[in-house]
Amino acid sequence: MAAQAQQETALGSVQDTAQDSVRDREISVEQEHLDRVYQRLEEKIHEAEFLMNDAAKRGQVGTPGALAERDAQVFRAGVHLNRLNNEFEDFLFGRIDLLLGKDGKKGPDGAYTAVEPAEGAVRADNTADIAETLHIGRIGVLDQDYAPLVIDWRAPAAAPFYRSTPVDPGRVVRRRVIRSKGRRVLGVEDDLMRPELTAYLDGSRLPVIGDGALMAALGQARSHTMRDIVASIQAEQDLVIRAPAASVTYVEGGPGTGKTAVALHRAAYLLYQDRRRYAGGILIVSPTPLLVAYTEGVLPSLGEEGQVAIRAIGSLAGDAGGAEATLYDSPSVARAKGSYRMLKVLRKAARGALELNDSPARLRVVAFGRRLELESGELDRIRHAALGGTAPVNLLRPRARKLLLDALWAQSGAAGRHTDPELAAELRSSFDEDVSSEDSFIEFLDAWWPELTPRTVLGAMADERRLGRWARRILNPGEVRRTARSLRRQGYSVHDVAMLDELQAVLGTPARPKKRRELDPLDQLTGLEELMPVREESQRERAERLAQERVEYAHVIVDEAQDLTPMQWRMVGRRGRHATWTVVGDPAQSSWSDPDEAAQARDEALGTRPRRRFELTVNYRNPAEIAELAAKVLALAMPGSPSPTAVRSTGVQPRFVTANGHGTAVRGSLAQTVRAEADRLLGLVDGTVGVVVAMNRRDEAGRWLTGLGDRVVALGSLEAKGLEYDATVVVSPAEIADESPAGLRVLYVALTRATQQLTVVSAERDEPDANGVPDLLRD
Numbered sequence: 001m002a003a004q005a006q007q008e009t010a011l012g013s014v015q016d017t018a019q020d021s022v023r024d025r026e027i028s029v030e031q032e033h034l035d036r037v038y039q040r041l042e043e044k045i046h047e048a049e050f051l052m053n054d055a056a057k058r059g060q061v062g063t064p065g066a067l068a069e070r071d072a073q074v075f076r077a078g079v080h081l082n083r084l085n086n087e088f089e090d091f092l093f094g095r096i097d098l099l100l101g102k103d104g105k106k107g108p109d110g111a112y113t114a115v116e117p118a119e120g121a122v123r124a125d126n127t128a129d130i131a132e133t134l135h136i137g138r139i140g141v142l143d144q145d146y147a148p149l150v151i152d153w154r155a156p157a158a159a160p161f162y163r164s165t166p167v168d169p170g171r172v173v174r175r176r177v178i179r180s181k182g183r184r185v186l187g188v189e190d191d192l193m194r195p196e197l198t199a200y201l202d203g204s205r206l207p208v209i210g211d212g213a214l215m216a217a218l219g220q221a222r223s224h225t226m227r228d229i230v231a232s233i234q235a236e237q238d239l240v241i242r243a244p245a246a247s248v249t250y251v252e253g254g255p256g257t258g259k260t261a262v263a264l265h266r267a268a269y270l271l272y273q274d275r276r277r278y279a280g281g282i283l284i285v286s287p288t289p290l291l292v293a294y295t296e297g298v299l300p301s302l303g304e305e306g307q308v309a310i311r312a313i314g315s316l317a318g319d320a321g322g323a324e325a326t327l328y329d330s331p332s333v334a335r336a337k338g339s340y341r342m343l344k345v346l347r348k349a350a351r352g353a354l355e356l357n358d359s360p361a362r363l364r365v366v367a368f369g370r371r372l373e374l375e376s377g378e379l380d381r382i383r384h385a386a387l388g389g390t391a392p393v394n395l396l397r398p399r400a401r402k403l404l405l406d407a408l409w410a411q412s413g414a415a416g417r418h419t420d421p422e423l424a425a426e427l428r429s430s431f432d433e434d435v436s437s438e439d440s441f442i443e444f445l446d447a448w449w450p451e452l453t454p455r456t457v458l459g460a461m462a463d464e465r466r467l468g469r470w471a472r473r474i475l476n477p478g479e480v481r482r483t484a485r486s487l488r489r490q491g492y493s494v495h496d497v498a499m500l501d502e503l504q505a506v507l508g509t510p511a512r513p514k515k516r517r518e519l520d521p522l523d524q525l526t527g528l529e530e531l532m533p534v535r536e537e538s539q540r541e542r543a544e545r546l547a548q549e550r551v552e553y554a555h556v557i558v559d560e561a562q563d564l565t566p567m568q569w570r571m572v573g574r575r576g577r578h579a580t581w582t583v584v585g586d587p588a589q590s591s592w593s594d595p596d597e598a599a600q601a602r603d604e605a606l607g608t609r610p611r612r613r614f615e616l617t618v619n620y621r622n623p624a625e626i627a628e629l630a631a632k633v634l635a636l637a638m639p640g641s642p643s644p645t646a647v648r649s650t651g652v653q654p655r656f657v658t659a660n661g662h663g664t665a666v667r668g669s670l671a672q673t674v675r676a677e678a679d680r681l682l683g684l685v686d687g688t689v690g691v692v693v694a695m696n697r698r699d700e701a702g703r704w705l706t707g708l709g710d711r712v713v714a715l716g717s718l719e720a721k722g723l724e725y726d727a728t729v730v731v732s733p734a735e736i737a738d739e740s741p742a743g744l745r746v747l748y749v750a751l752t753r754a755t756q757q758l759t760v761v762s763a764e765r766d767e768p769d770a771n772g773v774p775d776l777l778r779d
């Protein structure tokens with residue numbers, strides 16, 4: 001027995017050694033290819049530098065023809081340099097080995113276009129020859145003879161790398177993921193799409209290395225920034241990424257199904273497909289600044305930066321005076337501020353705010369030697385007439401001015417002085433000129449019809465009596481009191497920002513003479529939205545500036561769309577009136593309490609374009625053990641909703657811990673328990689640990705973790721949205737669930753953040769059983 005075991009071990013190690021040497025050989029094959037790619041890239045860099053210098057010289061000539069040619073050259077060379085100078089971690093990451101295709105047509109990237117194999121590509125004895133090998137990378141590179149050295153991952157020829165499955169392999173026999181750092185290939189992992197075949201490449205049997213790249217990627221430790229998934233995009237995700245842009249692409253999927261990842265890769269794909277069209281900018285709307293910080297590195301890693309603005313919903317209204325959300329509203333205030341009802345209140349407030357600064361009670365002027373006077377009753381009538389309709393209040397000032405002049409003219413009695421219409425018109429116009437240049441008239445108009453800003457009006461709503469008037473029969477007295485109180489705080493919440501943005505639209509901005517920006521010759525370049533390395537501005541600065549200046553976008557991607565309130569949908573909708581859309585979300589994770597109202601607002605924002613719906617069904621984040629626990633809360637939050645299938649399992653069950661003590665002592669002991677759990681998890685995982693608490697414990701939770709280092713962070717339940725950690729501690733499920741009407745869905749979000757380990761800490765309210773399992777998580 002022992003001898004047999006020994007023999008088997010020896011056999012195993014011989015096989016291991018053989019496999020290792022095949023692996024080394026395959027790594028060196030890929031290394032050779034990567035060396036060729038870099039050599040070619042260097043040639044291209046020299047070419048691009050030459051083009052840039054040449055273009056600069058041409059710019060000095062200044063004839064229109066030379067300028068146009070310079071435009072084009074600078075454009076192309078700038079793009080090249082920008083991309084090539086970025087030394088990507090894994091510039092080349094994939095390879096597919098393909099059977100002969102049905103026809104012999106080649107696409108623009110030099111690869112054959114056929115998806116299905118030619119008849120006879122597989123011989124009767126199930127053997128076949130590899131007819132084409134393609135390498136996939138972050139950008140496309142051709143050799144001197146225009147043969148593809150690397151295919152851009154977004155090109156049609158790269159699609160089989162993502163789409164092929166053993167069920168529907170197309171021409172792909174072997175899919176390989178190549179792992180490299182800088183210029184060195186570190187490893188390869190293969191998946192066989194046609195395991196039944198014996199395939200030959202250049203006369204030798206096609207070797208297969210490793211157990212697939214997806215699992216390797218999923219097992220990696222997490223950091224505070226998201227990684228791209230370009231090497232392991234799955235077939236159902238690829239369908240979304242490459243969906244045509246003309247209609248609204250609508251994607252639903254549970255936690256961890258890759259919605260955020262897919263949204264980011266789609267932005268890069270759209271730019272690749274139609275760079276000119278998307279020069280109008282792509283906006284990605286994210287729920288929190290934390291998620292923006294977590295995701296903003298992904299697009300640069302895909303070689304895209306300039307045209308994509310990732311903005312948190314609370315800083316979207318930059319054009320309404322740079323407001324940035326830093327405060328949170330209680331659920332009932334959020335509900336009042338976010339709902340459609342608020343729209344009516346704001347419209348009334350915008351008109352009512354004209355009377356804020358003790359509007360003058362009478363207007364006195366002298367015209368044609370006579371004193372003319374309008375009393376308050378007449379002034380009210382004029383204001384009322386001027387405000388008729390829904391035009392923006394600030395733009396109605398000229399109309400109000402005209403009505404005032406009409407009334408004064410009528411009073412002056414000059415109207416009947418001439419029967420000749422031409423003379424009468426002349427007299428009227430000189431009357432208008434006289435009156436409107438009078439200081440008393442100008443001062444009156446400024447006080448009586450001041451230019452209103454969104455901040456002034458929102459500030460005015462902080463007065464409870466005033467708000468009560470504007471919100472009569474719209475908000476109840478409790479909502480008025482709480483909303484007014486919340487507006488008296490220093491700073492804004494995400495809901496305030498949407499209100500400021502709405503007010504900007506309701507008030508309008510009167511036209512002003514534009515300040516001329518200093519003329520930059522590069523600004524005259526046509527279609528030059530690409531970022532030029534020769535410019536002094538950095539890519540990031542320019543992207544930021546473009547985002548500030550831009551109010552509308554060519555494509556809008558909404559992440560965590562289930563959370564947008566009706567007022568936020570209106571704000572986002574204004575930025576995409578002519579845009580195409582990608583909307584990703586999960587109703588089961590919604591923290592908004594009235595999904596029907598939000599759906600109506602969403603439909604208004606998206607307009608009548610046709611929709612293509614996609615569903616993502618596989619959970620790549622949570623191990624099955626954690627997903628199973630979260631599913632219990634899903635069953636309570638949204639009975640009947642399907643859970644996504646977890647793709648892997650770790651064998652580690654979630655851990656349940658109870659904080660001891662009573663009354664005020666609970667806090668002390670909760671702090672110690674949570675800290676000890678966080679510390680324990682830091683010892684078990686290489687990456688990050690997230691501690692999720694109810695919103696009202698955010699600040700104290702930060703203090704509990706002092707000194708544990710920057711791998712661990714404390715988060716309020718609403719801040720956890722979209723983020724992920726190697727391990728999480730979820731503190732008091734009951735407190736999180738009781739926080740708001742959507743509390744169970746928020747708890748579902750909290751429980752689905754971990755990639756490896758989860759600890760649930762129960763406090764008093766959780767009613768844990770003898771094993772520490774809180775009431776909400778028991779069967």
Ligand SMILES: Nc1ncnc2c1ncn2[C@@H]1O[C@H](COP(=O)(O)OP(=O)(O)OP(=O)(O)O)[C@@H](O)[C@H]1O
Binds near residue numbers: 254259589721723
């Ligand atoms: N094809 C893939 N290959 C490798 N990793 C993947 C793949 N798809 C998703 N992931 C990983 O799974 C995790 C979850 O992805 P993502 O955050 O995009 O999911 P989500 O659907 O937005 O989740 P949530 O709704 O919980 O915010 C991320 O770490 C992501 O990198």
